Amino acid sequence: DLSLRANADGAAVAGGAPGIAQHEALSVGGHADFILGAGADPVAAQRGDVSLERAGNAFGTVSVIAGSAALRDADGFALTASDLSGRLTLGGGGVAQAGDMSLSTTEAAGGAEVLAAGALSLSDLTLGAASTLESGGDLSASGLDLGAGALTLIAGAGLSADHVTAGTTRATGGTGLSLADSALGDATLTATTGAARLDRLTAGALSATSGDAMTVTALDVGAATLAAGTGLDVSALTADTLAATAGGALSVA
Numbered sequence: 001d002l003s004l005r006a007n008a009d010g011a012a013v014a015g016g017a018p019g020i021a022q023h024e025a026l027s028v029g030g031h032a033d034f035i036l037g038a039g040a041d042p043v044a045a046q047r048g049d050v051s052l053e054r055a056g057n058a059f060g061t062v063s064v065i066a067g068s069a070a071l072r073d074a075d076g077f078a079l080t081a082s083d084l085s086g087r088l089t090l091g092g093g094g095v096a097q098a099g100d101m102s103l104s105t106t107e108a109a110g111g112a113e114v115l116a117a118g119a120l121s122l123s124d125l126t127l128g129a130a131s132t133l134e135s136g137g138d139l140s141a142s143g144l145d146l147g148a149g150a151l152t153l154i155a156g157a158g159l160s161a162d163h164v165t166a167g168t169t170r171a172t173g174g175t176g177l178s179l180a181d182s183a184l185g186d187a188t189l190t191a192t193t194g195a196a197r198l199d200r201l202t203a204g205a206l207s208a209t210s211g212d213a214m215t216v217t218a219l220d221v222g223a224a225t226l227a228a229g230t231g232l233d234v235s236a237l238t239a240d241t242l243a244a245t246a247g248g249a250l251s252v253a
Helices: none
Strands: 002-006 031-036 050-052 061-066 069-071 078-084 088-090 101-108 112-116 120-127 131-135 139-145 151-155 159-165 169-173 177-183 187-191 196-202 206-210 214-228 232-246 250-252
Touching: 031 050, 061 069, 069 078, 078 088, 088 101, 101 112, 112 120, 120 131, 131 139, 139 151, 151 159, 159 169, 169 177, 177 187, 187 196, 196 206
Parallel strands: 002 031, 031 061, 050 069, 061 078, 069 088, 078 101, 088 112, 101 120, 112 131, 120 139, 131 151, 139 159, 151 169, 159 177, 169 187, 177 196, 187 206, 196 214, 206 214, 214 232, 232 250
Antiparallel strands: none
């Protein structure tokens, strides 16, 4: 395990709060804490930044209290119990973080950019600004709160999400999409080659497209445009207007 702390009392620091950076790859077999600022609620201006982006890093689980944080390692890791007054970046610069990633119980006031080459698991995240969360494999998400912030979810394979609160939303699942129990602004939802299932959603204007079947249940939206590659089954839909097309059977109840 490893614990690195700086400015733990949150006092004003001449020249700005200290940060954590690296010159060589870092390997931590267990849990790593990077804490820059005081306790759980430091003065945001006195939180330094964490920049650990060497591709050869090896982390197990990581917790960060800081301003902004940019992290990367060789084969995937878990970020948990973290609090940032700035932005979270995992796999930035258009170069995906290797392996599978897990993010849980984390707040980032400046939002997040996450690009994972493998699967991506997200739970209990509070993101205070527009965020993009992308995986090369499956993406699962539960408990994402962006307030009115814009959200982009992209999965190379299946995308499954529930209990999401966001503004303008774009969600794309390469091999299928499931979204439930969520409140969104205008939303564009796509299952590129697979089926789509939408349950118990509220949204502004909704555009949903699937390469295969689509099931829609208990939606309350503005203008709704639904297009299914095969069958389309719609029930308990409240919408200002509805345009629906299907490559197979079409049922609206």
